[in-house]
Amino acid sequence: xxxxxxxxxxxxxxxxxxxxxxxxxFLQSYSWGDFQASQSKxxxxxxxxxxxxxxxxxxxxxxxxxxxxxxxxxxxxxxFYIPHGPIIAEEDKKREAMQEIxxxxxxLAPKEKASFLFMEPTQNFDxxxxxxxxxxxIQTETTIVLDIxxxxxxxxxxxxxxxxxxxxxxxxxxxxxxxxxxxxxxxxFLRLAKPTSERDExxxxxxxxxxxxxxxxxxxxxTELLLAKYKNKIIAAIIVIYYGDTATYLHxxxxxxxxxxxxxxLLQWKAIKRARKKGCKNYDFWGVAPTSDPEHKxxxxxxxxxxxxxxxxxxxxxxxxxxxxxxIETQMFHLIHKVTERR
Numbered sequence: 001x002x003x004x005x006x007x008x009x010x011x012x013x014x015x016x017x018x019x020x021x022x023x024x025x026f027l028q029s030y031s032w033g034d035f036q037a038s039q040s041k042x043x044x045x046x047x048x049x050x051x052x053x054x055x056x057x058x059x060x061x062x063x064x065x066x067x068x069x070x071x072x073x074x075x076x077x078x079x080f081y082i083p084h085g086p087i088i089a090e091e092d093k094k095r096e097a098m099q100e101i102x103x104x105x106x107x108l109a110p111k112e113k114a115s116f117l118f119m120e121p122t123q124n125f126d127x128x129x130x131x132x133x134x135x136x137x138i139q140t141e142t143t144i145v146l147d148i149x150x151x152x153x154x155x156x157x158x159x160x161x162x163x164x165x166x167x168x169x170x171x172x173x174x175x176x177x178x179x180x181x182x183x184x185x186x187x188x189f190l191r192l193a194k195p196t197s198e199r200d201e202x203x204x205x206x207x208x209x210x211x212x213x214x215x216x217x218x219x220x221x222x223t224e225l226l227l228a229k230y231k232n233k234i235i236a237a238i239i240v241i242y243y244g245d246t247a248t249y250l251h252x253x254x255x256x257x258x259x260x261x262x263x264x265x266l267l268q269w270k271a272i273k274r275a276r277k278k279g280c281k282n283y284d285f286w287g288v289a290p291t292s293d294p295e296h297k298x299x300x301x302x303x304x305x306x307x308x309x310x311x312x313x314x315x316x317x318x319x320x321x322x323x324x325x326x327x328i329e330t331q332m333f334h335l336i337h338k339v340t341e342r343r
Contacts, residue, residue: 028085063093095127
């Protein structure tokens with residue numbers, strides 16, 4: 001087993017491994033790494049291969065991948081971050097592959113001034129003793145995933161009656177859904193996103209984040225912008241990622257003044273049908289409240305999402321996990337984080 005910091009492009013080998021893994025994630029895709037690099041993030045890709053010979057060919061058997069980002073910390077320090085990874089193919093090689101990745105990260109730590117490794121895998125690493133559980137979250141902690149391999153009739157039938165009614169109502173009132181890869185249309189999404197973020201109390205990324213996402217990911221044909229139009233006015237929009245066998249509803253925005261048209265319901269139904277057409281088997285709603293507590297800050301949009309899959313259990317990801325490269329610095333930064341969170 002050999003771990004290599006991937007310098008040359010092995011995009012097809014990497015993507016094939018990721019897409020065919022039960023723990024596949026677009027956050028570990030080569031394309032997502034390229035997009036994050038456009039946002040001034042340093043991306044380091046580690047690939048673990050079965051042999052010790054080194055070098056990659058089309059015949060190389062990968063054991064694991066770990067697309068890693070460097071996140072800044074105060075005082076010129078940083079930490080390594082692996083979103084939805086590492087992805088390790090074989091359960092009996094999980095511990096060894098994880099150790100190889102950590103050893104490589106420790107080698108790079110002095111150069112990168114990194115204090116710790118933080119990762120949020122979809123794979124369970126509870127049985128690896130040298131990893132610590134963490135309470136910090138960057139990605140959503142819980143989600144619901146809809147099985148869209150069923151027929152459209154079955155999918156409609158399992159929805160809440162109100163959700164099904166709202167889809168029909170939106171159509172009846174004249175809402176139309178268009179699919180766009182036009183970068184100019186990102187401006188429409190941003191126009192809607194700013195008041196939506198204020199209304200629903202979430203932070204937006206800078207405008208260029210969304211523009212670069214569409215530019216880079218649509219070039220690899222894994223993202224689309226879906227627009228809901230009423231009387232030639234765009235009143236709602238969503239960004240969807242199609243990767244492997246899963247479509248993910250990543251971002252959404254809507255005009256509150258047109259809420260009675262139920263355009264967001266029709267948008268989701270269109271995205272689900274698009275995903276089925278593209279061969280996806282799952283539709284990930286990308287974040288719901290962990291409980292049905294009506295006071296939870298995510299309660300509103302969680303009810304909306306659960307309307308499409310009311311019987312689906314909420315999925316809670318394992319982890320997050322942490323590996324302290326410098327124990328003292330790790331503890332210090334956790335203390336700073338707790339203090340600033342309370343302010």
